[in-house]
Amino acid sequence: MVFSSAAQRERVIRYGCGAVVFAVLAAAGLSRLDRVSPYAVAAEGICRELIEGTTVGRQALISSVWWPPLPILLRLPAAALGGSGAGVIPSIVVAAFLGAATLLLLERMLSLWEAGWIRIGLVAALALHPAFLRACVDGSPLTGVAFAALLAIFCLAEWVRTRKLRYLSTLSIAAGLLPAFSFELTPWLGLVLLVLGCDTLFTRATGIKKRATMLLACLPLGYVMGLWALVSWLIMGDPVYFLRSLRRLDFWSGPQTVYWVPPATLLWCMAPSLLLLLLSLFRRNRAGIVLGIASATPVVLVVLQLHYQVGWMTAPVAALAVPSACAAIAFLPAALQLKPAARFGFLAAACVGAAIYTAAAYRGPDPLPVERLPQDSRLRLARIEQHISGRTRYPKVFVCGYAGFGLLGGHEPHPMFVRNLDLSIAKEKVDYHGHTLYVLLHKPEGRSAMDSVHWKDEDLFTLGSPSLLYDGDWGDWRLFEIIQAPGGRD
Amino acid sequence: MPPLDDPLALSRAAPALSARVPIAWPQKILIGLLCILFVAAAAWRPWITARTFVLISTAFYLAFALYKLLLIRFSVSRHAEIAVGAPELAAIVDGALPVYSILVPLYRERESIPHLVKALDELDYPADKKDIQFLVEEDDPETQAAIAELALPANVRVTPIPRSEPRTKPKACNIGLANARGEYLVIYDAEDHPERDQLKKAVAAFDRLGPETVCLQSKLNFYNPRQNLLTRWFTAEYCSWFDLALPGLAALGAVIPLGGTSNHFVTAKLREMFGWDAYNVTEDCDLGIRIYRNGYRSRMLDTTTWEEACSSLPFWIRQRTRWLKGYIQTYFVHMRNPFRLVRDLGIAGFLHFQILIGGVVFSFLINPLYWLLALVWFVFRLESLETLFPGVVFAMGALCLFAGNFVFIYTGAVACYRRGYYDLLKHALLTPFYWVLMSVSSWRAFLQFFSNPFYWEKTRHGLFKRSTT
Numbered sequence: 001m002v003f004s005s006a007a008q009r010e011r012v013i014r015y016g017c018g019a020v021v022f023a024v025l026a027a028a029g030l031s032r033l034d035r036v037s038p039y040a041v042a043a044e045g046i047c048r049e050l051i052e053g054t055t056v057g058r059q060a061l062i063s064s065v066w067w068p069p070l071p072i073l074l075r076l077p078a079a080a081l082g083g084s085g086a087g088v089i090p091s092i093v094v095a096a097f098l099g100a101a102t103l104l105l106l107e108r109m110l111s112l113w114e115a116g117w118i119r120i121g122l123v124a125a126l127a128l129h130p131a132f133l134r135a136c137v138d139g140s141p142l143t144g145v146a147f148a149a150l151l152a153i154f155c156l157a158e159w160v161r162t163r164k165l166r167y168l169s170t171l172s173i174a175a176g177l178l179p180a181f182s183f184e185l186t187p188w189l190g191l192v193l194l195v196l197g198c199d200t201l202f203t204r205a206t207g208i209k210k211r212a213t214m215l216l217a218c219l220p221l222g223y224v225m226g227l228w229a230l231v232s233w234l235i236m237g238d239p240v241y242f243l244r245s246l247r248r249l250d251f252w253s254g255p256q257t258v259y260w261v262p263p264a265t266l267l268w269c270m271a272p273s274l275l276l277l278l279l280s281l282f283r284r285n286r287a288g289i290v291l292g293i294a295s296a297t298p299v300v301l302v303v304l305q306l307h308y309q310v311g312w313m314t315a316p317v318a319a320l321a322v323p324s325a326c327a328a329i330a331f332l333p334a335a336l337q338l339k340p341a342a343r344f345g346f347l348a349a350a351c352v353g354a355a356i357y358t359a360a361a362y363r364g365p366d367p368l369p370v371e372r373l374p375q376d377s378r379l380r381l382a383r384i385e386q387h388i389s390g391r392t393r394y395p396k397v398f399v400c401g402y403a404g405f406g407l408l409g410g411h412e413p414h415p416m417f418v419r420n421l422d423l424s425i426a427k428e429k430v431d432y433h434g435h436t437l438y439v440l441l442h443k444p445e446g447r448s449a450m451d452s453v454h455w456k457d458e459d460l461f462t463l464g465s466p467s468l469l470y471d472g473d474w475g476d477w478r479l480f481e482i483i484q485a486p487g488g489r490d
Numbered sequence: 491m492p493p494l495d496d497p498l499a500l501s502r503a504a505p506a507l508s509a510r511v512p513i514a515w516p517q518k519i520l521i522g523l524l525c526i527l528f529v530a531a532a533a534w535r536p537w538i539t540a541r542t543f544v545l546i547s548t549a550f551y552l553a554f555a556l557y558k559l560l561l562i563r564f565s566v567s568r569h570a571e572i573a574v575g576a577p578e579l580a581a582i583v584d585g586a587l588p589v590y591s592i593l594v595p596l597y598r599e600r601e602s603i604p605h606l607v608k609a610l611d612e613l614d615y616p617a618d619k620k621d622i623q624f625l626v627e628e629d630d631p632e633t634q635a636a637i638a639e640l641a642l643p644a645n646v647r648v649t650p651i652p653r654s655e656p657r658t659k660p661k662a663c664n665i666g667l668a669n670a671r672g673e674y675l676v677i678y679d680a681e682d683h684p685e686r687d688q689l690k691k692a693v694a695a696f697d698r699l700g701p702e703t704v705c706l707q708s709k710l711n712f713y714n715p716r717q718n719l720l721t722r723w724f725t726a727e728y729c730s731w732f733d734l735a736l737p738g739l740a741a742l743g744a745v746i747p748l749g750g751t752s753n754h755f756v757t758a759k760l761r762e763m764f765g766w767d768a769y770n771v772t773e774d775c776d777l778g779i780r781i782y783r784n785g786y787r788s789r790m791l792d793t794t795t796w797e798e799a800c801s802s803l804p805f806w807i808r809q810r811t812r813w814l815k816g817y818i819q820t821y822f823v824h825m826r827n828p829f830r831l832v833r834d835l836g837i838a839g840f841l842h843f844q845i846l847i848g849g850v851v852f853s854f855l856i857n858p859l860y861w862l863l864a865l866v867w868f869v870f871r872l873e874s875l876e877t878l879f880p881g882v883v884f885a886m887g888a889l890c891l892f893a894g895n896f897v898f899i900y901t902g903a904v905a906c907y908r909r910g911y912y913d914l915l916k917h918a919l920l921t922p923f924y925w926v927l928m929s930v931s932s933w934r935a936f937l938q939f940f941s942n943p944f945y946w947e948k949t950r951h952g953l954f955k956r957s958t959t
Contacts, residue, residue, distance in 0.1 A: 050884070051885075053876070053879070053880045057883070068890075073885065073888070073889060077885075080882045165904065165907060165908055173900075208913055209912045211912070215903075215915050215916065216903060216904065216907055219900060220900065223893075223899070223900075224896075227891065233674045234868075361882075
């Protein structure tokens, strides 16, 4: 192959390597379909509903900030192409693709910041980290989160360094997409925008330019949130339906079960960021300061959450720790103003440190304990089905919340099961007149606690309601029968 | 072979490439058949027909949004524009510069003449090498009188344009081209204020580029962007088109639909292509396509010509109607033989042509239908409308909603920022209202294309100067 320029050759090699990494990750993921993340199973169910054009599919796309639309929309084309037999494959392909994209982005950053060929070592350290590898192959949305957030960090630093409009616009797009990727990152995103605001404020420019800069930076974010509210109003009849679970955040407490990096070793990731921050403050390197703050804060936030036992933000924020530490390492030579030989020495040492860090992750306890998968869901579902079939001829079971997609997602359930994201007992009684109606609820823990059925009635799972009669428990699932006797209150 | 001074040379030498016949007979038959097929299908299976239409148009919207993103991505590449730096300009020796022809078609431009003469005089180019022609219609006594009142510099000639059909700007330009003496040639409008060093930049760029580049398009922008809301929107659109979209096209090596003014040509090559099509009301766009079909290339030159943005809504609608009608003309002319077009432009070039020329008009034509559907759904919540958007189509539609509309609005805002029009950013956010005006114009253009294809709706200039005076 003949290349017209060295840049073209480099580009071909870069994207060629990216394609190979993607293929390897995807193949690894496809070889272990039985060990996918619960998210992938639920996403499969949502995609299927969307392809069938059902109302519950549309509701699932937009009705909760904890199940943002973008990861689902990214999976949708592959799910549509693959048909009903695709299963969780779209999730694995997308996660592997975004994982490879994250590595490519990191390599691009390191290349731009003149890390030389030693950048390959840093990228490899991230790529081989067991937690990153697992996220790439289990179909989880974390790789997408890491990609969007790393892009925001990179563009923030480059905007401050070069003032090229392309970085500001890319930063704003990444900032706009982040809440639609992972709402848990909103506090971090707010901080990034605050840092940008401070930088803009202290830049020599006219007031109108400063306002325009911030408007441009926040425009996609405002647009995405506004559009989400509009669609929420159209589909759910309430413009802030998707935000209503936020008032029940205290419900989601206790330690997170999913970490990208083990909490104990997470603090190590903060070292390069803090070093960068201190050196940049000392040398008044503005790009280094903003990069130091943006890359250190994910770890700070995780530590704070672990301390206060707030679980909801941990996993996506922790997903940022290693890539942002790599970014800080890459920028340090510039902040230190090292000469080429010293730069090489520093990066080589950092590379060795990263390799040890990654190797240690293989020796320690499992860095990413797998959430309990609904592998027994088929069996559980069969038992519930058997239980109900023995009692009535015309049953309908409303499987509530996003957890229901996980329960029903992997296979074709009995027609008696109906997915439901916006339970209204009165309406169901009218719609399914003549049926014996049941409600199947997941225990309100973790993400499930944020489902509408729980924030609408906090004690529904534990106490039931005047219209719901406890029937039985199947693991984390509890079955209620809807009382349809005359005079029953809804 | 028609004589070179024939203003209708193209329509005589290559009638298949001229809009003299707006729609060829095979096209008429094909359109008729398609209409019959559509009506029959709509009567036989209305829902399937409607779904198919929605599927096609939604796929088009999605492709269009992605295409625009692609253009923006490429607009920042180093191949997007030809930049001529100050050292390169300083190295140019005036004595070595070629004669440069400047054509200025004038029709009822009395107010603009003094400013025009001053702007052309201020161009940083040796006066004896500026070959300026004012192309004045014979039946335009007011412009003739305004010119007569001025003591024109020696390098300015007045070329009378005989009163004959078609009465279009390209016909006048062809007469100017026949009389041009320069190695290079540029078109300016009466109200234009080109950057002073534009001609030298063009010469330097032509010298640097290979012989396949026969045209350089300068960026256009307005000197009255803040006159009213319409000029603000118009400016945002121009920033987006000339600063992002066209450089993106140039970087991709795609066809560039030329803007109406500040196109710099290699005169000999322009003559070789028989100049402009006198029957096309957007002769610039058509010429941009023909340049590629002849195996040549156009590039974007990093220099700006400042124009007057039309500030009156009725005149703006008329101007836009003409432009979009010209796009329709150009589309039908070049699609007379699609296979030949593919051969001339290549597959990628053909697709660029479809989306740039046909796609733009198509999107403005069908936009009202989608707005109406959305309105009906908002107000009446008709569930039957939902059946028009089955699974995948709904997903594509959602992506257009989430990404497509945003891309168009955001592009305008970024382009304004890039130009330094920071105060216009907030107005760029209101461009969906501007799209409504575009759709009104496109429907006017569509109807006028069949009723009065050669009618030239003159743009009124001088409104800004008059209002400020």
